[in-house]
Amino acid sequence: MITFTPLSGGAKSTRTTPLAYLLQVDDVRILLDCGSPDWCPERSPSSSAVTTESLSYPWDEYCDALRENAPSVDLVLLSHADLAHSGLYAYAYSRWGLKAPTYTTLPVQAMARVATLEDVEGVRDEEDVDPPEQQDEDQAEGDGDEKAFEGEKTKPVQRKTRKYVATAFEVHEAFDSVNTLRYSQPCHLQGKCQGITITPFNAGHTLGGAIWKIRSPSAGTIVYAVNLNHMRERHLDGTVLIRPGGGGVFEPLARPDLLITDAERTNVVSSRRKDRDAALIDTITAALARRSSLFMPCDSSTRLLELLVLLDQHWAYQRLRYPICLLSRTGREMLTFVRAMMEWLGGTISKEDVGVGEDGQGGGKQDKRRRRVNDDEEGEDALGALALRFRHLEFFPNPQALLNTYSSKDPKLILAVPASLSHGPSRALFSTFAAVPDNVIILTQRGEEGTLGNDLFKKWNNSQRAEHKWDKGKIGSNVMLDGNMILKMNSKVPLQGDELEAFLAKERAAMEKEAAEKTADDFEQQRMLEADEEDTDTDEDSDDEDEVERSLAADVAEAEPDPDAPAGGAFAEPGGQSRRSKRVRGVDDADWGLDADEGLNRQVLSFDVYIKGNVSRAASFFKSADGQSQQRFRMFPYIEKKRRVDDYGELIDVGMWLRKGKVFEEEAESNESKELKRNQAEEEAKVSAFEEPPSKFVSSEVEVQLACRLLFVDMEGLNDGRAVKTIVPQVNPRKMIIVHAPTEATGSLIESCGNIRAMTKEIYAPELLQSVSIGQQTNSFSISLSEDLITSIKMSSFEDNEVGYVTGRVAIHAGSAVPVLEPLAGSAATRKTKTLPARPGVIGMRAPIDLPRSTLIGELKLTTLKSRLASVGIRAELVGEGVLICGKRRSASEPLEGTVAVRKSTRGHVELEGTASDVYYIVRREIYKLHALVTAT
Structure with a gap:
């Protein structure tokens, strides 16, 4: 099912811009265009713009609806690069969560970036669109009043602005995320949009302007075509929707299931x-x-x-x-x-620029050489020089x-x-x-x-x-x-004057406060660092000493006394008294240094400590008389303290370097965008060679004489009413939605389409925020086919599919939630012949039987039929009103023999008219071959 809702630019509206439409195909929500209004309308009594006493802005309803729906959008398609189609995309992307994949053409991405930058910088240079007292409406849902702080008291103040103007950085960030496509390049979407294919086509009017063809397996083909121009201009070709010279509609865009188009200029007749x-x-x-x-x-x-x-x-x-x-x-x-x-x-610009001198006449080799030298001197590239x-x-x-x-x-x-x-x-x-x-x-x-x-x-x-x-x-x-x-x-x-002095004083006070806070924070951080380091060192030393004590105690318990050891050995005191008890008591009384109170001297002190295991056997340098190592010794214990700060006392933040490395990688990936921003910054630096002084925003009224x-002079480059009323019937959509049109223009196009018999009567003209549902009568059910039914179906090939005609009855079995389609009792296998009662005078009358029902699947194209007939020797000619005349011709001067007429009706029926002849049966056979014949069992 398709649901279409104009967020802005609906039909039967006095304000037809900006353009933004929400198209929902099944569960996929697609935003078609995201334009911005003019943020600075005139405040006159006849204008509907906001006044000082009123908070009613002409764009409030649109912006509120877009902000509400932006996070749930799954796909964004931009058709043109002007502000009416793309101006609000950067703000919605940065502030309102419009993070859905966005597609457009390369020129639209570049030109929309330029147009949006020009607009937001112009507005921000004249108005404070982000006042300090305004709260963030994008996160707080924007109440009626806001609060401003004055000392310790708060008071409600009137909201000064609701202008959603992005910053220059947000503009670059938003349009850097846009995906670009070429004309006629299909893009098969993935994720939630899987199964949908989008394709842009040339729309004219603007550089890179696109007609979007959206192909869905459930909804069919949807064509979104607004602001078209079929006329060729100096720098652009006309739209591909209609071929020039009466060639008809572009075949990939013909006969869509739904056409979404505008009718703003339906009542306009453009001058030549x-x-x-x-x-x-x-x-x-x-x-x-x-x-x-x-x-x-x-x-x-x-x-x-x-x-x-x-x-x-x-x-x-x-x-x-x-x-x-x-x-x-x-x-x-x-x-x-x-x-x-x-x-x-496109247009004529290439022909006029190449090989044309300054005077507009064709230049010779000297002129081309002179132009090439000038281009080299100016530093322009070869492409831009021509x-x-x-x-x-x-x-x-x-x-x-x-x-x-x-x-x-x-x-x-x-x-x-x-x-x-x-x-x-x-x-x-x-x-x-x-x-x-x-x-x-x-x-x-x-x-x-x-x-x-x-x-x-x-x-x-x-x-x-x-x-x-x-x-x-x-x-x-x-x-x-x-x-x-x-x-x-x-x-x-x-x-100037007192205002400047007050501002500088405020800045100095703020700087002093910030410096004081920074100093206090640094002092507190240093104090906590030193305290943490002392605690850590104490804990580590205590733990290490406990470990050494436990190790020594174990060594002493395991070691056996050596009778050959000298009196001043490792565990002997003067006079032969053992120090095992002191070894066990703690490391402070161990033989790690001299202790005058205990009467130790350098001759009797030993640093040899036993060690467990086989670690020291190979490296021991204490040998016995027979050359074998009898004792195992431990090295003097050393505990390495890990430094938590660098040589300058600063904490080492590893995460900072990781983040910095990630930034370097991102910069390497976007060298082109960074170069562009750098060039722009250089240009701005040239314009403003000095630092901008403290300033304020002021408003004044100027009387202009x-x-x-x-x-x-109309230079908008758009279709007029004659073109719209000619192109739409040739496209011949099955359903149509009219947008971006005032009331009179909407009624004129509907009336014009109603006078055409072959045109669809399902035409919708939704107003602002009015949803239109198409295909709501379609219901889908889950059903399984029985094995008997599957074996009896006769399948026919149609394109890449196998199609069959099924007739059966739905049965619901116990224990199964899915109904089963079973063959009828009176199917072809069990069908009995019916005999008619004998009538007098009729001898041997044959009993009638039920013939199987059949149908043809496919859409006949007369151009394709004409090509097939030419391959079998039948000449065919297209005449007015979609009729194909077929027949044989012996020579070019003779008329067709056995002519047959093939006509397509508005509902897709194919009518074959002519006498019974070879030509008739050949044409009928070729028509059958272009369809899939499905026969009921």
């Missing part, structure tokens, strides 16, 4: 690409000719490439010398990734760096991120750029609902005539902005 490019280029050329500047908000990775390729070609063709300025922190990194993935690019060099493109991390290089009066084209103008360089630039007359702002995307970019788009669209609206297939004209606009600007400013011109 030639008209869009002409309007964009003419506007840019005219503005630069009158010494004005242009500003184009754009995204950081996906659709930016198409703009850069178009502008670079125009600059090279017109030999323009005006700069193209890109305000982005990750612009260089993005182009580095793209140049390393040239095999994923394409995507962008000679006129310059990178700037922020607007201030741009002003330090070019004056505000210099004509230039500025591309700034993000496209929504909600934060970052684009918003800061807009506040000053829009007030200059004759400047032009060109929007290429509509922006998310509630953002400044979307507000500007609506202002432009409402100023157009009805026939020139953006969704009517026409190119509108630019409009003059007027009036005032209040913008809220967030920024980080250095501390609008005086520039505004134009919208």
Whole structure:
């Protein structure tokens, strides 16, 4: 059974982004995309964004649902690299336990990393998304209020943020864990997902964008295809779902059991690409000719490439010398990734870059040699030198760096991120750029609902005539902005004056407290170490002395006195008195040293001690007169004390070195990622040559006097309504789910599909967090086949399986929990013939018998049948509406003889029409061969 739940981006919704869907196939839970909303919407009365008094955020419901379901997800599939599809994956991976295996294509992994880094760094540079008084909502389930400490008292404070913005380290960690696949590369999953096969196909729209084909043995084929583009662009080919030139649907994606697709642009008629490019280029050329500047908000990775390729070609063709300025922190990194993935690019970029000079004309050997020398001087690799060099493109991390290089009066084209103008360089630039007359702002995307970019788009669209609206297939004209606009600007400013002094005093106090605590901890650790060492040494010495005493006592007890031993022997005292009692009493009275109180002297003292066993026999140097060893001696006892600290008094932590070795191994395995992070750190170090001073986050309201011109040119690269209504019926799914669509677009697509007789009527349009169950009427049972039934089944081969037709009755035997299927009493073996009553006038009428029932298994493809008929000499031609005309032809000029028509109905029935002839029977035979004939017993 299949259960589908839109976490965000459902049908019949006013907010169609971001995209995130939970697909459950039996017990496997699959997360399709994990997009992030725009974290900085406009706070206007007409906006649904959060206000100071309200805690209702437009993304709360989605984020709460994703956080709840993230730990139970078994598989994650990412289709595109923009924020609407992949922006929240890093945060969910690091904070919400989304540790399931994640798959996407290599460009999506790289571009999504770049887009997410640009977004999180831009937001964190302007807002404190992790305030000190905010508790960790990810572990505490986020109550309504939180507490802040003020001395010894606590008071409830209002929550300042619920923006789930990851850190740069979390972004790298998350996308390093993503598995990458190539187009058309099937991946057979293991573990809980065993049996499921996933395959990505080219979706167009973005570099590496994927259509996911999910094959399950129980649920069939599921195709997830959102944000497609069938049109060929400059840097990308169109989607493989539909072949260009009316070639039909891509065969591996045709007729799926379930199609999940979007319908956001069902009511949109896109203008021609030639008209869009002409309007964009003419506007840019005219503005630069009158010494004005242009500003184009754009995204950081996906659709930016198409703009850069178009502008670079125009600059090279017109030999323009005006700069193209890109305000982005990750612009260089993005182009580095793209140049390393040239095999994923398509369109016309390869043909236009190879063998084309700076003027757009074919260059000769000298031109190619000159370009090769320049590439070597610039240090570019050979692959990146032939394409995507962008000679006129310059990178700037922020607007201030741009002003330090070019004056505000210099004509230039500025591309700034993000496209929504909600934060970052684009918003800061807009506040000053829009007030200059004759400047032009060109929007290429509509922006998310509630953002400044979307507000500007609506202002432009409402100023157009009805026939020139953006969704009517026409190119509108630019409009003059007027009036005032209040913008809220967030920024980080250095501390000054009393605030700086208070901060430094607080830092000094914290450092002194930390140093005092560290000193106290070190002193306590040293004291405990010395005490532990003394106790250990005392215990070890006591144990060793006890052992020596026991050993000596045993030696004395076992040893026999030697009559030949001298008077000052090992166990004799002056005057012949034995010291055995003192030997037994303890080692302190033993002969280990001189003792004046006992009257011992150097002549009578001996260090020889008896030893047990055969250890000393071979090495003994005390010999008797006959050369044989008579006594066994023990060496002076020495106890080695093990040092617990090194020469400097520090504890030796072996675990630390083991952990360090593990870190070295991990670094060796990820040299490429470490090199990339190192390069990024170097770039950031160049940008900020000095250490960042103490700063604070401030918000201010800026009044902007609008005086520039505004134009919208649709460069989103998505299918329009005509393409959607043409492609979906050709795919012809058995069931379909519509997502990512407003109410009007959803109803339009359902109505269009309902007017097609061959189209399925099982179309679902779930709203936000509304679950849809497909296949709930299917029930599975466990049953065993009896031996008699197995022997009577006639099996037929079908693909890699053996199929048979079974007719029987279910019997439940005592002592068995599994029912048994047994043959019927009236099976073929026991079936009796039925005789009809004799009718007058009928002589010898044959009694009727029951014929066995049979069925054909398989799906007929007319193209395959056409190939089989050609191999047996039957010519076949495909005509309209899925009909195959078959017949023989003596010559090319003569018509077909004995024609037979083969037609497939919408329910999969095969209809064969024609006169009884050789052609008819040959065609029928070949149709049977393409199926498995299963006969009932």
